[in-house]
Amino acid sequence: MTPPTDPFTAFAPALAGPPRLEPTDVSYVLEDTSLGRMLLAVRDDGRVLTTAFAPDAAHEQHWLERVAQRVSPRVLRHPRPTDAVRRALEDFLAGRARQVAVEPDLALLSDFQRLVLTGLAASVGYGRRTTYAALAQHLGRPRAARAVGTALAGNPLCVTLPCHRVLPAAGGVGGYAGGPAAKEALLALEARSAG
Amino acid sequence: MSLPPFQQLVDDHWRDVARLAHGLAGPVHGDDVAQQAWTQALAAYPRLTHARNLRSWLLTITHRCAMDHHRTRGRTTAHEDPASLAQAPVEPPPQAPDDVLWQRVRALPERQRQAVVLRFVGDLDHRAVAAALATSPGMSRRLVSDALATLRLELTDPEDPR
Structure with missing residues (x-):
């Protein structure tokens, strides 16, 4: 028999996975574009906060912390709300559009x-x-x-x-x-x- | 004062919250309790006044959700009501050494069970356990040590005392 305290620390139930939360104040996604990995963050009203380059985890964290500080700490990874900006960016990078056709939000700018x-x-x-x-x-x-x-x-x-x-x-x-x-x-x- | 992006809390702590929810509410309702705790935490997050020990804050919310769950369910635990076990969504509860132990844990007096689960499944210190249970750290120590004494007594094989 194992010592009485051992099973506590060994407690490993079958976990279903991370919680499923609805999109909130800010949704973001990391997108691999032809230019490199970009962090696309969108407000709940659809306006775009960032189309920033995030080649590594440090850049990703930098931008997410800026968003949390300036806009709202309710920031979740959610692909669906970012569909519009992803499509607009793809059109631009493919030469089909002359601008990234989204409404930018300038909250992160000085x-x-x-x-x-x-x-x-x-x-x-x-x-x-x-x-x-x-x-x-x-x-x-x-x-x-x-x-x-x-x-x-x-x-x-x-x-x-x-x-x-x-x-x-x-x-x-x-x-x-x-x-x-x-x-x-x-x-x-x-x-x-x-x- | 600045709060980290909520996604970071989810990534860092979802496993701990799920473990605590399973420990307090059992394998059938653990996921619901964890989900509810996250929803409440997300709603309350911008009103937090400091970012010290966010893990403790999340586990306290989880504990409260589990207690609400017990209250509304009239404290039916899985081993008292085999029918509820049959609804288990994916995995049956883990078998083997844990099984006997967890039955004993469920059978503990309520306060002792809460304290022992917060202490060892949630890995909270006595100060945090006391905060979650609205009592003093001394009382938390007492509850945990009483619970462990009971478990030790019940789980020690009389043929092979160690």
Whole structure:
């Protein structure tokens, strides 16, 4: 006979699996796109909080914590509510659409990021490119090229708000959250499809 | 103050919640109790004022759901009512050494059973057990040690005393 306390610690009932919970304030999914793994988070009203690159667990956690802090801690992994954004992203990446046709929610953006990213989306259309300095100039902050770069680097809505269209004046593609290869692929896609 | 995304709680603790629910409500109703506990936790989550010991918070909710379940069901446990065992959805209750022990655990006085299950299945310390049962840590210690003494007495083979 085993010692009396042993079966307690050995208690291993047949567990059915994690709980099945209905979609709540924020639903997200990790999607393997042609550009890399992305975290797509959607509010309960359907507006999109992130289309962010999440190549590893640390990035995933970073974005989920931001969402929990700024929007609501009720965040659950749920594929169904993200169907629309997944489809829109797929259409864009296949060259069938000229923008990711979703309504973005800017709750995760700082005030300056809102200024920069909405200004960018409004002024630099599909297939066009600009530089950090030119964008800063356009926004009426000619000396803020570096701050503009930082604002773009923290973009939670990559591809949806087209930070990939901004390049360094010195040449090259510059940095990108999804890696330079993803930026090049996006620029090539737009150059090809803008025709 | 910032709460982690709820999905993280689910991923980290669903097994512990399910184990405690099984221990308190039995194999037939354990899943329902766990499911109910998660639904309640999700609803209450944004109102939490701190993120200290979320596991304890979840297990306390699970315990409360199990007690509500017992109250509404008039305390029918599986071994008293074989018909309810027949409805077991997927797996029969685990056989072998546990079986005798768990029958003994179910037969303990209610408070002792709750305390011993919270302590060993839920792996809570006495302070957390006391909080869940609305009593003092000293009383929790007392309940657990009484329960263990009873079990030890009942489970020791008289032919082979150890």
